[in-house]
Amino acid sequence: MRTAYHEQLDTLNLILGEMCELAGTAMARATQALLQADLAIAEEVISGTDKMTELSARAEEQAFALLALQAPVAGDLRGIVSAMQIVGDVDRMGALALHVAKVARRRHPAKALPEEVNGYFAEMGRLAVQMSENARDVIRSQNPDEAVRLQDDDDAMDDLHRHLFTVLMDRDWSHGVAAAVDVTLLGRYYERFADHAVLIGRRVLFQATGKTPEQFLEVS
Template sequence: MRNAYHEQMAELNGILGHMSELAGVAMERATQALLQADLAVAESVISDHEQIVRLSAQAEEQAFALLALQAPVAGDLRAIVSGFQIVADVDRMGALALHVAKVARRRHPSKALPEEVNGYFAEMGRLAVQMALSAREVLNSQEPTDALRLQSDDDAMDDLHRHLFTVLMDRDWKHGVAAAVDVTLLGRYYERFADHAVLIGRRVVFQSTGKTPEQFVEAQPH
């Protein structure tokens, strides 16, 4: 019975890890579409999103099966409930990449971004992809220390997001309200993508240790 539970839990985390990887790929390509005004790439991100939707349904079915068939208690139940929460987080990451691609499509053949913010979004895209891949790794490894490292990448994302606003608020901004709205929304999409990756890390800490990240850090030898 215990072997069956562990096998099914590993399978669930494997599905979630694959979803996280796909969300990272989607954000990488959505960023490419955004920076290059590439309609074909934007369209492919939008059409490929269905794969994440299917995996999300599959992951939920797997989690429900664990609840129904394994009669989990205590730590097992904690891990399964966290699994449901992670499904929602990864699903949202995929949706945020989809939003970026849709902005690129809506503004085509023009570029959605003024030239002076391209560097910010290129780096935010790189960080988002890195965090999605890190989330995949910790879902597979269930290593709490690695899961906590997602927070440092999120700090870098937050710094970029703050600096982006200094550009928008500059009196020399000459691109109008529509471009400012696009930049504001897009920056928020990347920031939220990173936030969900951090939440996955926090949930993995709870899954694997039964402690919140703060409790886990406090319990470590100093």
């Protein structure tokens, strides 16, 4: 019975890892559409949500099957509940990539971003993709140390987000209110994408150890 449970949980984690990979790919493409004002790529991201929806449904079905068929005890139940929470986190990451693509589409044929903030968003996009890949690897490995390290990437994303606001608040900003609103919203989308990757790390750590990152670091 326990062998069957672990095999099914491994299958669930593989699905969650694939979802993380899809979210990262979507954000990479959305960032490309944003920086290049590429309508075709933006439309590709916007219309390409079926696979994520399919995987999300499969993951939830697998989680419910584990609950119904395996009679999980406390530690097992922790793993299943955490996995179900991860489904929500990855779904949200995919939705945030979709929001970025929609901004690129709305402003086409113009670029949504003023030239002076392109570098910030190129780096935020790179970090977002890296974090989705790290989240995928953490889900698959269940490695507590790697799960905690996701916070380091989030700190880098937060720094970029703060610096972005110094550009927006500069008295020399000459791009008007609409551009400022776009930049503010887009910065928030990338920041929240990173936050959900960190939440995945927290949930995997709880799956693996029953501890929060703070508790884990205290005894490490």
